[in-house]
Amino acid sequence: MFTLNCDRAYLFAHPERELTAEEQVHYEAALNERVRGVPAQYITGHQEFWGMDLIVTPAVLIPRPETEHVIETVLELYKADLRPQTLDLRTSTPDVRSQRSEVELRILDVGTGSGCIALALAKEFLLAEIHATDISAAALEIARANAARHQLEHRIQFHHADLLEGLNLSDLDFIVSNPPYVGESEEDHVQLEVRKFEPRNAVFAGRTGVEVIARLLPQAHAALRPGGWLILEISGTIAGEVDQLLRGWDEVRIIPDLQSIPRVAQARKPRT
């Protein structure tokens, strides 16, 4: 599909199609890159997330399917906690889309990388004010390109920042983040492809893996409104420690992914 720049249907519909000499060279070059260990997404330059085709380069982490649990958690909390409880009179069932647009949420995505989380939330919450930060200027360029690709560039404000430093944001409803959370002491257990090809500051947080989260928590606490939510992607390795760090927050919950690995931490800033 990458070599021919076609979709899967074309591939199945044209089994007789032979590669031209030029296509053959293109195909073999891609295969050689893959043999060298380069992730397929960096070769094709694309990855799907939340139904969107995103551009990826080695400047950004390749969005992972389990990160979609972060989006699902925000949607669930919104539905349970913030969505106005009105009914669509025609069907007597909640009209999710129009209700979603009724509340003007303020959302921040910390460490946006390709922009996948911020874009997915911009698609889901039509009136939300959305901010996204990254410490990497190169990553922010890709996130901006992805926003433009999906006509969301006017919906998201991108900031080059170390976590929330210098942002002057307050009264946020949600802070979401898939921060770097792998400890340098675990480096030997990390897939070689990740270690060799994905940006180091997107994956590794410090010696134990909680260093970035530990810095993020007080900054997030200060920027959330009372009752606002912090949603973090985490791993099984750091789940216990994150749970400890979230003492003093309300409604802390560690949510497993489809493989039953602790994957999302939710916590609410106390109302008083």
Ligand SMILES: C[S@@+](CC[C@H](N)C(=O)[O-])C[C@H]1O[C@@H](n2cnc3c(N)ncnc32)[C@H](O)[C@@H]1O
């Ligand atoms: C695990 S990646 C997540 C990227 C994207 N949100 C995703 O889910 O695929 C972490 C991101 O955080 C950024 N980052 C690392 N340290 C940071 C910091 N101190 N402040 C802001 N962003 C940071 C990295 O550049 C990287 O883009």
